[in-house]
Amino acid sequence: xxxxxxxxxxxxxxxxxxxxxxxxxxxxxxxxxxxxxxxxxxxxxxxxxxxxxxxxxxxxxxxxxxxxxxxxxxxxxxxxxxxxxxxxxxxxxxxxxxxxxxxxxxxxxxxxxxxxxxxxxxxxxxxxxxxxxxxxxxxxxxxxxxxxxxxxxxxxxxxxxxxxxxxxxxxxxxxxxxxxxxxxxxxxxxxxxxxxxxxxxxxxxxxxxxxxxxxxxxxxxxxxxxxxxxxxxxxxxxxxxxxxxxxxxxxxxxxxxxxxxxxxxxxxxxxxxxxxxxxxxxxxxxxxxxxxxxxxxxxxxxxxxxxxxxxxxxxxxxxxxxxxxxxxxxxxxxxxxxxxxxxxxxxxxxxxxxxxxxxxxxxxxxxxxxxxxxxxxxxxxxxxxxxxxxxxxxxxxxxxxxxxxxxxxxxxxxxxxxxxxxxxxxxxxxxxxxxxxxxxxxxxxxxxxxxxxxxxxxxxxxxxxxxxxxxxxxxxx
Numbered sequence: 001x002x003x004x005x006x007x008x009x010x011x012x013x014x015x016x017x018x019x020x021x022x023x024x025x026x027x028x029x030x031x032x033x034x035x036x037x038x039x040x041x042x043x044x045x046x047x048x049x050x051x052x053x054x055x056x057x058x059x060x061x062x063x064x065x066x067x068x069x070x071x072x073x074x075x076x077x078x079x080x081x082x083x084x085x086x087x088x089x090x091x092x093x094x095x096x097x098x099x100x101x102x103x104x105x106x107x108x109x110x111x112x113x114x115x116x117x118x119x120x121x122x123x124x125x126x127x128x129x130x131x132x133x134x135x136x137x138x139x140x141x142x143x144x145x146x147x148x149x150x151x152x153x154x155x156x157x158x159x160x161x162x163x164x165x166x167x168x169x170x171x172x173x174x175x176x177x178x179x180x181x182x183x184x185x186x187x188x189x190x191x192x193x194x195x196x197x198x199x200x201x202x203x204x205x206x207x208x209x210x211x212x213x214x215x216x217x218x219x220x221x222x223x224x225x226x227x228x229x230x231x232x233x234x235x236x237x238x239x240x241x242x243x244x245x246x247x248x249x250x251x252x253x254x255x256x257x258x259x260x261x262x263x264x265x266x267x268x269x270x271x272x273x274x275x276x277x278x279x280x281x282x283x284x285x286x287x288x289x290x291x292x293x294x295x296x297x298x299x300x301x302x303x304x305x306x307x308x309x310x311x312x313x314x315x316x317x318x319x320x321x322x323x324x325x326x327x328x329x330x331x332x333x334x335x336x337x338x339x340x341x342x343x344x345x346x347x348x349x350x351x352x353x354x355x356x357x358x359x360x361x362x363x364x365x366x367x368x369x370x371x372x373x374x375x376x377x378x379x380x381x382x383x384x385x386x387x388x389x390x391x392x393x394x395x396x397x398x399x400x401x402x403x404x405x406x407x408x409x410x411x412x413x414x415x416x417x418x419x420x421x422x423x424x425x426x427x428x429x430x431x432x433x434x435x436x437x438x439x440x441x442x443x444x445x446x447x448x449x450x451x452x453x454x455x456x457x458x459x460x461x462x463x464x465x466x467x468x469x470x471x472x473x474x475x476x477x
Contacts, residue, residue, distance in 0.1 A: 005315065007431045010123035010130075011423045014049075018122075018423070019416040021045050022115035026091065026411050029083030029104035029111075032144035033468045035062040038081040042114060042141045049122045051139065058157045060150055060466050064141040065159070066118075068125035072134030073440055075124065075430045076160060076385070078168035078378065079117030080110040080145045089407035094331035096404045105407040109171030112394055112410065114141060116169060116419040120426035127431060135434045138163070142377070144466075147187060149294035151377035153466050156458045160384040164440050165305060167429055168378055169422040171406075171415070172391035173344045173399045175318050176363035177310045180301030180382065180389065183230070183259035184266040185375040186459055187293040189238060190216065190277045194286040196250035206248025210241040212284040213254045219276035220256065230373070231269055232259040255293065259375060262298050263459060293467055295459035297379040300450055304442035305388035305429070310365040312428040319393050319421045321358045325414040329357040329396035332405055341398035346370055358414065359393040383456040386443035390425050394418030 021041060028037040039062040046053050051066030088103030089096065099105075106112075121139035128135050140159075144150040160166065170178070192213055197206030220233050227233075234257045241249025256273055260266035274290065281288040321329075333341065342352040344359075349368040381387050395409040395418075409415055433439050 005312070005428050005431070007123050007127045007427045008316070008424045010126045011119055011420055011427060014119065014122060015420050017045070018115045018119040019419070021118070022111045022416070022419060023411055025081050025111040025114065026106050029088070029106055031085060031104055032082050032146055032148035033060070033062060033466065035082050035143045038062070039064055039141060039143065042079070042081060042118065045118060046139065049125070051125070057159060058150070058154045058466070060143060060153065060468065062143040063150060063154070066121065066139040067136060069128045069136040070134060072136060073164040073434060074136045074138065074162055075433060076138045076140055076163045076166040077117045077121040077124070077426060077430065078140050078142055078151070078166060078381065079114035080142050081114040082110055082143050082146050082148070084108060084146055084402060087402070087404060087407050089404045091408055091411035093408055094328070094335060106410045107402045107404070107407045108146065109394060109401070109406060109410055110145065112171050112415055112419040113169065116422040117426065119420065119423035120167070120430065123423065123427040124430045128434070133434065137430065145377055147294060148467065149296050149377045149460065150466065152294070152296050152380040152458065152460050155380040155384045156460060160381060163385045165433055165443055166381050166385050166387040167426045168387070169390040169392055169426055171394040171418065173393055173395050173397050174348060174359045174363060174391060175313065175361065175393050176348065176391045177306050177313060177365055178389040178391050179369060180299040180306070181369065181373050182299040182379055183232065183261060183373050183375045184263050184296060184298040184379065184459065185257060185259040186266060186270060186295035187255055187257050188270070188273070188290050189253055189255050189293050190288055190290050191251065191253040192281060192284070192286045192288050194248065194250050194284065197248040199246045199248050203248065207285045208248050209252035209286055210249040212280045212286045212288065213237065213252045215280035215283055216254060216277050219280060220273060223272060223276065227269060228260070228265060230261045231265065233257065233273065261373070263457065266459065292461055292464050296375055296377045297383050297456070297459055299376065299379045300382040300387070300447070302382070302386040302388060302443050302446055304439060304446055305386055306365060308432050308439055309388050309390060309425065309429045312432060313362050313390065313425050316421065316424055316428070318360050318362055319418050321360070321414055321417060325417070326357050328412060329414065332396045332409065333357060333398055335405060336398045340400060344397045347372060356397055359397055380458070383451070386447040388429065390422055392418050392422035392425065
């Protein structure tokens, strides 16, 4: 069902500009805090569209904000543009084929995410100008969502203090207003310091930092049996101590990624992991130091905003995919298992339809929660300001995020249709908020009620700065 909304036409008339932006970012995939070309593309587009631009926000060189309008409610629309390692993939192919060996790729669709968010912000700007209405719209170009927690630093620095509501979206294989559930998490680097020695000639003189890391991982693995079902802990070796097995490793570092459904549970789990690290150091007669790399909070839902977005999504209907889109989706699905395809429906509490290649419906707002959560730094924004998020189909049913299949579909016509559809949903939700003061009032009331019982505490320590690569640091004055 489609009931024309005057703001949709503002998205449509600039469609080519923003699909072009999405494709340019796809072609220059960059990792967290290194998104120089992607940020430059977004900054240039903001200026081209007439936004007032602020660069280097929160002291992050690859973060940017565009603002338009005057007075009235302040609406934030959040965009992202970081890629992932190891997901280089030729677009439009139904088989894995890297563009560059072990290269980067947009396996989470952030090339689409940022472009659609700016499209929505531009549509709101143009509509406000056309109607002569008060109101301010901001586009936040956010780097490093994949593990870098840039939005958490932005929240900590007060960049959302005067915002009334925040709106965002994420590419998906289905259409729905997000249920706003996610895991709070923190990434902590544990570095063990031992003593080097000849591993054969004098092993008794050495104290192995690598042994410490392995002991810690064993301890964390045993802890998994005794932590809440929804909690998660993962790890990666950052420094295994060198490539020489004949040298007792004097230094080794492991990154522990700790997740919990809420901040309070996260704090308890972090304490237990720290105790395990100390125990590992005690057993191996080494010393351990730790440093928080990043952290994000769990998402906080907002019922009034979710209801408003659902109404706009229902009025617009599902993404209008055509026969060619469906044909390519069917080719992609040949690379998937039945379990992959079923997962899309299970998440929506629906019976799997193995013949449905592209999502042709908008899921209801009230649906059972079927489990399965990731993490996002949108969580911290949702603690700072009432926030709502859409999931919009840009790929075949069953496509997993962080996969080569997702990257392959990131530049095809179906992806462009989905991102423009997302822009319309977000722009229409913003328009509803700007024309209905009671909606913003209800959203703020619900948000304040939640915070009254659960006050926000930033999960990143005040002494921790964004982990910006040295080569990306601004030059000293």
